[in-house]
Amino acid sequence: MxxxxxxxxxxxxxxxxxxxxxxxxxxxxxxxxxxxxxxxxxxxxxxxxxxxxxxxxxxxxxxxxxxxxxxxxxxxxxxxxxxxxxxxxxxxxxxxxxxxxxxxxxxxSSGTSGTPKLIRRLWKDVDVEIDSYNKAIAWADSDIPLILVPVYHSFGLVGMLAALARRVKPIIVVDKNPKHIAKMVRSTRNAVVYGVPFLFHLAASFQKEPLHFYKIISSGSPLTDDLLQTIKKNSQQVYQQYGCSEIGCISIADDPASASDVGKPLPHLEVAVAERESDFHEVVVSFGNNTICTGDIGFLSPDGSLQIYGRLDDLICVSGLKVAPLEVERVITSMPGIAEAVVHRTKHPVWGEAVKAIIVRSGLMSAEEVRDWCKWHLPPYKVPGVVEFVKEIPRPPSGKISRKYLSERGNV
CATH class of the missing domain: 3.40.50.980 (Rossmann fold)
Known part of the structure; x- marks a missing residue:
């Protein structure tokens, strides 16, 4: 079992x-x-x-x-x-x-987007989600879920319960040592690996040879474009799952085109979002009499796939103009020599807020070179006014990237 x-x-x-x-x-x-x-x-x-x-x-x-x-x-x-x-x-x-x-x-809730709160979901609604979830993924009879996330978390719990509903025995990995994770991935035939981006990055960084996956389901926080391309090269199939504690899994992308692509919403849900990429509208999800304002910015692409561009409260207001951090991050990480980048708001004495980039570099470059690169791809108000180079991106105890945490850290 x-x-x-x-x-x-x-x-x-x-x-x-x-x-x-x-x-x-x-x-x-x-x-x-x-x-x-x-x-x-x-x-x-x-x-x-x-x-x-x-x-x-x-x-x-x-x-x-x-x-x-x-x-x-x-x-x-x-x-x-x-x-x-x-x-x-x-x-x-x-x-x-x-x-x-x-x-x-x-x-x-984890509290990464604010004060932790109590979430209640009827068991019968969880059952509907599990049924809808299993129908949304083209499972093979030989697929074995290898769950690297805790089962008390929504992502891990859904993975476990969905497997049991299909009468498949999931494997729960408790030991999070990267070498043990790699051993479990290599020794489990047809493993569908449930994990968060940080774990995939950690597991890959500890291996001399690339760690090859059969299938991956990533959730918990958005993939970066760089990490998405890395795991695509080393996986037969990649899924990106999007959801929230209040309503469970919202959508799943099979072979996401980009880090913002989280796929089509599950069939039991109604999702209201912006129809244009240039509009910053909150993703609102409904199921029965339950309506959830996710706090995420999103829009639907022409093929009906949901695109998530970050948190509504992560938007940076520069002289009245709104900047989505993910857009700036994509430009920065496309620059040769950039390993990782996170963009967040910082204080500015005149404009009120400014764009700040925290960067892990794999090559030699200056802050001015980063800004020059951004000027070629972005309007001036979106170009980072502050660039900080670090050996690794600071994270709160949850291990997730939190722009709120970084902003507060930078303003101390």
Whole structure:
């Protein structure tokens, strides 16, 4: 049913947890209660989630590394009645009574775009997403999901549940050592590797020889054009998945044409965006009575593919003119000798805001040469006023690129 690194676990091993759960007073009848699940083992997470979901319980998924006291505080704020922490052997009462709300999946947003918030999705809506997701990808019977992201995260959870719905055994990789990841990729025949761009970059950088993939599904943060081209050269097939915690997977691009290409929306969703690339409109997604404003800038290309150009709150306003960081990043990374670049806003004494570029270079160049290159490809107000060279792009603890984090760091 599931493999964790190189340990294989059948369906019976998962279901063996169920009688133990049923013997525990607080888990015997979980309907109408919310259970905070803060477990380290993917097998334990899957067992707890399936047991509670099948019996009408709601689940709040937490990072398994969360300390007990912090997990209690988060669970209480979310309205959980009980907490499963570290193992499934003990359940901690939190004093909350049963609710009459529909059984749901609760998750906390990462907080990379602001203060973390509690996200609620009905289990029946998650089931619709899984069905739609599996129909959107042309799966081969031999495809084996190799999931490099935590299963308490939306991306990893969808990958695991979608595989189980297809009656395929996913492999969950817990050890994130780049050498171990490379070993798992090479030893798993027909592996469909679920990962975030940072992991793909890390795994590739630690190998003397290129790491070749069968299929890749990247999500969590946008690929850069440079990384996209690198993994395309070393993969038979590349998918870029786009979504958000509030509504799950929104779209999937099969062989994305560029880093901004996230493919066609899943069929169960309605997506409202700008019709022209020059318009900066927010991506709004609807499903049933639920409408989500994603906070992302996007438009639909002529073939109906969704293009994402960054966060609405990442837009830089230079003398009243708006600059999308991704557009400037693309120009900079097309310059020979540039390994990586991130563009964000910085303060300016006259204009209020200015464009700043943080660059990892693989060759010799000056800030003036970077600006000259940009002047050939961009209008003057989009040319970076500040260029900073670094050995690596600073990242917050989540590991994701955060322009908000970089702006605050630069303004200290």
């Amino acid at each position: 599931i493999s964790v690194d190189q340990s294989h676990h059948g369906k019976q091993e998962v279901q063996n947890w169920f009688p133990q759960f049923a013997k525990m007073n607080d888990l015997h009848s979980p309907a109408d209660f919310m259970f905070a699940v803060c477990l380290k083992s993917p097998l334990a997470i899957l067992s707890a989630v399936l047991y509670l979901k099948e019996r009408g319980g709601s689940v709040l998924l937490l990072n398994g590394e969360t300390p007990l006291q912090t997990a209690k505080e988060i669970a209480k704020r979310a309205g959980s009645s009980f907490l499963l922490h570290e193992t499934c052997r003990e359940i901690i009462p939190l004093g909350r009574k049963a609710s009459r709300e529909e059984p749901s999946l609760f998750q906390c």
